[in-house]
Amino acid sequence: MIGVCIKYFHENYGGMLQAYATITMLENRGLDYELIRYEKHYSLLGKLKQLPRLFNGILLNDKKEFFLKKQGKRKHPEFRNNDMIRMQAFDKFKKEKFAKLSPVFRGYDNLCKGANRYSAVVTGSDQLWSPAGLPTNFYNLMFVPDSIRKISIASSFGVKNIPWYQISRTREFLNRIEFISMRENRGSEIVKELTGRDVPTILDPVFIFDENEWAKLIPKKREFDEPYIFAYFLGANPDHREAVRSVAKRLGCKIVALRHLDQYVEIDEQFGDYAPYDVSPARFLNLLRGAKYICTDSFHGSVFSIIHHKPFVVFNRYDEQSKHSKNSRIDTLCVNLTLKDRRFVSSEKLLQQLTADIDYKEVDKQLASLKAMTNNYLDIAFNGL
Structure with missing residues (x-):
């Protein structure tokens, strides 16, 4: 054993x-x-x-x-x-x-x-x-x-x-x-x-496990009918929230947010059109699956976006100069899968990044x-x- x-x-x-x-x-x-x-x-x-x-x-x-x-x-x-x-x-x-x-x-x-x-x-x-x-x-x-x-x-x-x-x-x-x-x-x-x-x-x-295998492990379920951005932030950066809020208006999307995950974030009280709390890991996966776009500072938020071929942008949760930075996992993910352009650049460029095509054929080739x-x-x- x-x-x-x-x-x-x-x-x-x-x-x-x-x-x-x-x-x-x-x-x-x-x-x-x-x-x-x-x-x-x-x-x-x-x-x-x-x-x-x-x-x-x-x-x-x-x-x-x-x-x-x-x-x-x-x-x-x-x-x-x-x-x-x-x-x-x-x-x-x-x-x-x-x-x-x-x-x-x-x-x-x-x-x-x-x-x-x-x-x-x-x-x-x-x-x-x-x-x-x-x-x-x-x-x-x-x-x-x-x-x-x-x-x-x-x-x-x-x-x-x-x-x-x-x-x-x-x-x-x-x-x-x-x-x-x-x-x-x-x-x-x-x-x-x-x-x-x-x-x-x-x-x-x-x-x-690929998308189909995950569907067998956790069956798919549609959570919302209207198009939305799934905002999954573990960090507390207010600029990241504001960038998502701004681009959601331009895209005509609602925002589904998970609030106060690793810490209580005051500004989260006003962030998100929908902010469910009755969210198990299975429902989390379905919220991500149903999203039109995904904005996250989470490693696994990025990973599941890739598995499900989602348009996504990954934000840095930590300052690059911080001694406590854990960004290296995001570095490896984006470099090894030719996804360096998925790293958040600026609020002004977020719309362009989110709507840019991702060559998932090439990504899947690297993944294989x-x-x-x-x-x-x-x-x-x-x-x-």
Whole structure:
């Protein structure tokens, strides 16, 4: 049996659909698996060892977003109630799709012992190798014995550089993993720099399935009859909202927006003609499928736009100079699939970008090559299991 370390439980549309794609891929390969459940339990000494993590800039940035969302719910009861509706939609999807669960391993010692029940342990995609999570030693598979096969599937550091004080520990866990593949070109470069190993850059698991296969996994359903722009923003940039609002008027489209996703964004209260909250990952996919155009700063928002051959523009969620920037995943996506012209340039050019034809024949050609490489890597990594 294979143990799977992924964030299937995190209320993020792209992340949850990626987790669903990962386990579906395992099922299609006839592999028995279970999702590993780990409950952290630290001794006093263990808690003290975690203190330096609180000064990690990437973690602090993530905590800031969490704080702003929590503060927004406290100040705005209506949003708190709406967010509860969204969480219930996520919870229903989780219960339906993620049923093969391990026992709960409480505490790191029990997690290490529990790993012996597996012939291999898999991790990957999302940003599970972010420097912010290094000290937990979970997604980097440090808890897995040397004798058990360790596999990463399209792993992501989420950053362009590993902090200097984590280089040694990052090198250590990379050297323990027999099969490594990365989702970003920069991620593969980092592995090469730290270990000397050449590892492939493969597709995010959601790309394993094409539009027709996704329609079988999540049936299509029309949500709105009138033409609309699907605005899926995780960041809080007001200029991005205004650019979409302006171009929607020129195109004669409504705006369907998902508000306050990673944090409470005040201006979102006035953004979008429709802003549903009862949106599960399945409904999210159908909102995207039914859109005439898509504007997003999300990696997976872009990926599903590509899978469904949608006209889309991807905005930078992070400033390129920011130490917390996670734009490298968008860089790789657009470069590897010849879609650099899909990057947002300016409000003045958004109309031209959205309505410009995308050569999806060429994109599909690139995808086919990358999918073959991805499947070849998976064939080798899972051979004999």
